[in-house]
Amino acid sequence: MSSSNELLVDLSAQILSKDRDLAGKDAEIAELKRCLREAQEGMEVEKEKTKSLEIDLTAEKVKAETAEEAHKVSIAALNLAQENYAEVQSTVEPLVSDLGWMQHHEVVHIANLILNAIKLDKAVAVLTMAARSAGHRGGYVECAAHVEEALQQHFGTHHYFVTDQAKEALLRAEENYYNLSLQSWSWLLRC
Numbered sequence: 001m002s003s004s005n006e007l008l009v010d011l012s013a014q015i016l017s018k019d020r021d022l023a024g025k026d027a028e029i030a031e032l033k034r035c036l037r038e039a040q041e042g043m044e045v046e047k048e049k050t051k052s053l054e055i056d057l058t059a060e061k062v063k064a065e066t067a068e069e070a071h072k073v074s075i076a077a078l079n080l081a082q083e084n085y086a087e088v089q090s091t092v093e094p095l096v097s098d099l100g101w102m103q104h105h106e107v108v109h110i111a112n113l114i115l116n117a118i119k120l121d122k123a124v125a126v127l128t129m130a131a132r133s134a135g136h137r138g139g140y141v142e143c144a145a146h147v148e149e150a151l152q153q154h155f156g157t158h159h160y161f162v163t164d165q166a167k168e169a170l171l172r173a174e175e176n177y178y179n180l181s182l183q184s185w186s187w188l189l190r191c
Contacts, residue, residue, distance in 0.1 A: 130173040
C-alpha cells in the first residue's frame with residue numbers, strides 16, 4: 001500500500017501543483033483581460049481624439065481656403081484701388097499744373113477784363129434789343145393767328161410782321177457780336 005499511498009500523494013501533489021499553475025494562469029488571464037480592456041479603452045479614447053483631430057483639421061482646411069479666397073479678393077481690390085488711384089492721379093496732375101499756369105498768368109484777371117469790356121456790353125445790349133424787337137413782332141403775329149383761328153375773325157397784322165429791317169438789324173447785331181475783337185483776347189492768346 002505504500003506504493004498506492006505514494007502514488008496518491010504524488011498525484012495529489014501533482015494536482016495541487018496543477019491547481020497552483022491553473023490559479024497562476026487564471027491570475028495571468030485576468031491580468032491580460034484587464035490589460036486588454038485598458039488597451040481597448042485607450043484605443044477608444046485615441047479613436048475619439050483622432051476623430052476630433054480630423055474635425056479640427058477639416059475646420060482648419062476650410063479656414064485656410066476661406067483665408068486664401070479672402071486674400072485673393074483683397075489683392076484684387078487692392079490692384080483695382082491702385083489702378084483707380086493712378087488714373088485719378090493722372091487726371092489731377094494736369095489740372096494742378098493748369099491751375100498753377102492760370103495763377104501765374106492771371107487768367108482770372110483776363111477773364112474779368114473780357115467779361116467787363118465795354119465793347120462786349122454794348123454788343124450784347126444791341127443784340128438783345130434787336131432780338132427782342134424781332135421776337136415781339138413774331139410773337140404778336142403768332143398770337144394773332146391763334147386768336148383768328150379761335151374767333152373765326154380776321155385781324156390786320158401786316159404791320160406787325162417781322163420786317164426786313166428788323167431781320168437785318170438782328171443779323172447785323174449777331175455778326176458784330178460774333179466778330180467782336182477785344183484787346184483782352186490778344187493778351188490771352190499771348191499767354
